[in-house]
Amino acid sequence: MDEPNLQNLRRISRRDLIWMIPSAITAGFFGWLAWRTYSIHFTKTGVSEPVWREGPRVQAAVLNELDAHWRFKYFEYVYNGSPLKAVVFRLSEPVVGGLTVGEAHFLALSRICTHQGCVVNYVDNPELGSIAYNYRTDHPFMGCPCHFGAYEPLQGGKAVYGPPRFPLPRLRLEEENGVLYATGYETPFRPLEQD
Numbered sequence: 001m002d003e004p005n006l007q008n009l010r011r012i013s014r015r016d017l018i019w020m021i022p023s024a025i026t027a028g029f030f031g032w033l034a035w036r037t038y039s040i041h042f043t044k045t046g047v048s049e050p051v052w053r054e055g056p057r058v059q060a061a062v063l064n065e066l067d068a069h070w071r072f073k074y075f076e077y078v079y080n081g082s083p084l085k086a087v088v089f090r091l092s093e094p095v096v097g098g099l100t101v102g103e104a105h106f107l108a109l110s111r112i113c114t115h116q117g118c119v120v121n122y123v124d125n126p127e128l129g130s131i132a133y134n135y136r137t138d139h140p141f142m143g144c145p146c147h148f149g150a151y152e153p154l155q156g157g158k159a160v161y162g163p164p165r166f167p168l169p170r171l172r173l174e175e176e177n178g179v180l181y182a183t184g185y186e187t188p189f190r191p192l193e194q195d
Ligand code: FES
Pocket: 113, 114, 115, 116, 117, 118, 144, 145, 146, 147, 148, 149, 162, 163, 164
């Protein structure tokens, strides 16, 4: 039997590298794409009954300011002594962790993206939103300008598209004399707290 020729083996290895390296890069790219597609669509954490932590009592809005579905107001809450950007909406239906006053349904959310902490914004044009955020819906939602994560108020702030996995934390709402107050916040308060 012929001995393998080392010179030939080396030549074959070099020739093989010419297609092996691009193949490995291509396989890596498609693997990354599959993982990203999976994580964008299938690894979002659901929203359940919140566990509240007592916090300062801060005025979020006067009821008159939220006199129609999808009216919203930005306000500042306080987390650990620091100002925290937040939003309160009037919604068309009750959501878990929200507040119902008579026939009106409200929800308050932190505006700090649970991915990497950018400030999320109210996206009031679903048509434009579907282009920018690739999230198709017929109503406003919250969108993060950093990596185009989308959050759905009608699902209690659940992350529905993009890199964020966790929902926007909810703020506990109470109503008194026609005023909505935020009086606490959901734990863990992501991304500032983890489980
Ligand atoms: S920081 Fe919001 S999507 Fe990345």
